[in-house]
Amino acid sequence: MGRIKKKGTSGAAKNYITRTRAVKKLQISLPDFRRLCIFKGIYPREPRNKKKVSKGSTAATTYYYTKDIQYLLHEPLLNKFREHKSVAKKIGRALGRGEVGDAKRLEKTHMPKVKLDHIIKERYPTFIDALRDLDDALSMLFLFANLPSHEHIPAKTIALCQRLTLEFEHYVITSHSLKKSFLSIKGIYYQATIQGQDILWLVPYRFVQRTAGDIDFRIMGTFIEFYTTLLGFINYRLYTSIGLVYPPKFNAKSDGDGGELSALQLEGKGIDNGDSAANGEASKAITSAEAQAEADKIAALAASGEDEEDETTVAQTEGEEENTEAIDTFETTAEDADVLPQPTASNEELASLFAPFTFYLSRETPRAPLEFLLKAFGCRRVGWDGTHGDGAFTTNESDPAITHQIVDRPALPADALPPVPAAAEPTNGDGPQPKAQWPRTTMPGRTYVQPQWVWDCLNQGKLLRPDLYAPGAELPPHLSPWVKPKKGEYDPNRPLEEQELEGEAEAFEEEDLDDAEDAEPRLITNGEMDAIVDRDSDVEAGEGMDVASDSDEEDEEDEEDEDDEFEGFNSDAESEISDGEAERRQHQRELEAEATGTTLESSVPSSKAKSAEIRKKAEKKRKLEDEERERLKMMLPRRKRKLLKRIEYGENKRDTEAENLRRKKRKLEKVKAAANAL
Known part of the structure; x- marks a missing residue:
């Protein structure tokens, strides 16, 4: 047992x-x-x-x-x-x-000090594992970097979070790792590609944060303790991988004056750059050092007495290495194959997207995200008003070197602005020159855009038309760069004519005409009014009501209904005839009208009739397709038929949402057209 x-x-x-x-x-x-x-x-x-x-x-x-x-x-x-x-x-x-x-x-x-170094090494055996788990850490650290200090969150912890996040942003700027960004209700999303890993994090807007009492800050503080250690390890590895000294020099005075990114000064390891290495200039020195090393290598080969063929081979090899930076194109192998999205720009083009420009940020614009985005995409000259903090390229709004100014308020007329006190006239010609201050005056040759222009340019990988983002202009839709419209879904970037189904536009116009006719009041003529008055004065008992015994009237109404139905059937039949037959019948009607001396109502059908005819054809075509689909479904097994039913439910829901959005878009376009006509 x-x-x-x-x-x-x-x-x-x-x-x-x-x-x-x-x-x-x-x-x-x-x-x-x-x-x-x-x-x-x-x-x-x-x-x-x-x-x-x-x-x-x-x-x-x-x-x-x-x-x-x-x-x-x-x-x-x-x-x-x-x-x-x-x-x-x-x-x-x-x-x-x-x-x-x-x-x-x-x-x-x-009091013992708790160190988490061994835990970081245990949980992340490789550096790639740490990068994969960096999304939540960055979101939490950026959140705490924007929180006010109180009894549960010490100021020391907030300062540590701010410094670590600024160090990470400096690496992203130097390595040009940032790829996409999106403005949402929760905050600003950023995506960077570091060593082949896509890292997505969320940065909240800089509003006044009010911490609720039902938040367990002890648990969140534990996570912050772990994440700060993790990000410190990652920043050290990232900085040393590109030849930068970690930690970077920290200027407490500049940080106290609101310098933020400018408070950290980067230095290249083994390169004496001094203070000039700040704001990404260390990467430039590293690149020049690498170029000098390549030039020394070629010079050594030439001095060793090698023949010209070897030099040609080296040049060809370098040319092949340079060609590897070109954009790859994906061509379809068959006619019915899927069309793959083609890349629009290479990494070098994206890294220097804003390099030739000098930007100035107005006081109403968010300085921190704009400075980060512009510098991450090649711009080295970003200025702003002195009230924004330290570290600006220029604080003079009238600087002639400024090519683009970012504003976020509409262009108001001069009457709506408060008066400006008159400045004292200079006694000699060496007095101060008048300054161009937005929104009163604009500098000639300078481009004024709204902040969304920066986000849309970097998401699409090219410079967009600035006139679409002019101050006071209605901005294009700001869409998420990670959501691609699928087949059958509504795409706001495409025109409605390409997305609408057959007969959908005509049905919408017909509904609008019917609504307009129902809403429009009809004027009553004098003759109709007299007839109404006479009828009111001569009304007798039982007159004016439908009596069941009036069989003659019912018979007449039934005959009229049958005639209407028959005419509708004939109209459907006529809509299916060919164009030549329709022209022949129309010509016959005109000859008969001319012989009898009567006038034909209209030789050309109205737009409403045309739209109704197109809509009926589209509905009939869709009905035939649905019938064919139902017939094929009956041939499927029961299990597959149920699965297909669930798939169709999702497709019908998606199509209904897309149709409602297209209707709203068409109504909005109609209202805009009417407003422009006025």
Whole structure:
């Protein structure tokens, strides 16, 4: 006879452990257990069969893997937590006795410091693994960098988050890794490609943040402690990979004056650039050093006495290496193959998109995101008003070197602006020149655009027409660069004529005409008014009401209805005849009208009749297609027919949404056309 197993000692009951048992097994407090699980990346698990795990209990319980808890038994941080707890008891005992000096000494010398370096190495064996997990870290750090300090968030933590995020932005600017950006309700999304990994993070807008009381800042602070360590490792590796010294020099005075990016000064390792290495000039020095190394290599080959053929081979090899930077094109192999999207610009073109320009940011524009985007795409000269902070290329709005000015308020007439006090006339010709201040005056030769122009240019990889983004102009739709319209969905960038189904525009026009006729009041003539008055004065009992015994009137109405139906059937039949037959019948009607001396109503059908005819043809065609589709569906097995039904439900929902959006677009265009006509 086999050995009888005791219930709850094997299987799912042994693989899972409750949180209470885990805390008792580790002999730490619940807050420390949560902190340790966040550091180690251990999260609660949901058993497949809770009844077996809980031994029949129905209480809400949190479960963990038993192996994860056993793995935590050997964690060095457990000793740090226990030491921290013992020192905290001593400090509390000293404060209870009134020994404040001893309490400060204990906190300064005996309080253990928690380091997470070994945890970073355990969780991310390779650098690519760390980059893949950087999205949430960047979003959380940028969020805390914009929060105000209070009792739960110390100012030291916020300053650390700000410095780490600025260091990461400097690397993105120097390496030209930024690819896309999008303005949303939540904030500004950025996407950068670093060592082949796409990193997407969210930066909130710089509004006044009010922290609610129902937020557990202890949990968020634990995540911040882990993420700051992670980003510090990543920044060090990224800086050293491109030959920059980490950490960069930090100018506290410039940071206090609102310099932000300008407060950090980059330096190339082994290159004496001094202060000129700031704002991305270190990358230029590195590039020149690499070019000088290549030139020295070629000179050494030439000095070694090699023949011209070897030099030609080297030149051809360099030419091939240069050609690898060209844009690849994807050609279709068959006529019915999918058309792949073609790249619009190479990495070098995107990196120097704004390089030839000098930008000036008006006071109402967001300086931080615009400065980051412009510098990331090659612009080295960005100026702004002195109230925005330190680090501007120029604070003079009338500087003639400025080529583009970004404004975010409409162009108001001169009457709507407050008067400007008259300046004192200079006694000699050396007085100050008048300044061009937007929105009163504009500088000739300068381009004025709205901030959306910068985002749309970098998302499309080319410079767009600035007149579409002029101050006060109605901006084009700002669409997400990560969402591509699929077949059948509404695309605001394409004209409606290319997206509408056959007969959809005619049906919309017909509905508009019907609505206009219903809404338009009809004027009553004098004759009609007299007839109404006479009828009111001569009304007798029972007159004017439909009586059931009036069989003659009912027969006449039925005959009229039948005639109407028959005429509609004939009109449908005539709509299906050929154009030649229609012309022949029209000519016959004209001859008969001329012979009888009557006038033909109209030899040319009205636009309403034409649109109705086109709509009927389209509806009939779609009806035939639906019938053919239903016939084919009946030949499918039941399982596949159900699957096809679910697919059709999603397609019909998508088509309905697209049709509603197209209707709104057409109505909006009609209203705009009417407003422009006025």
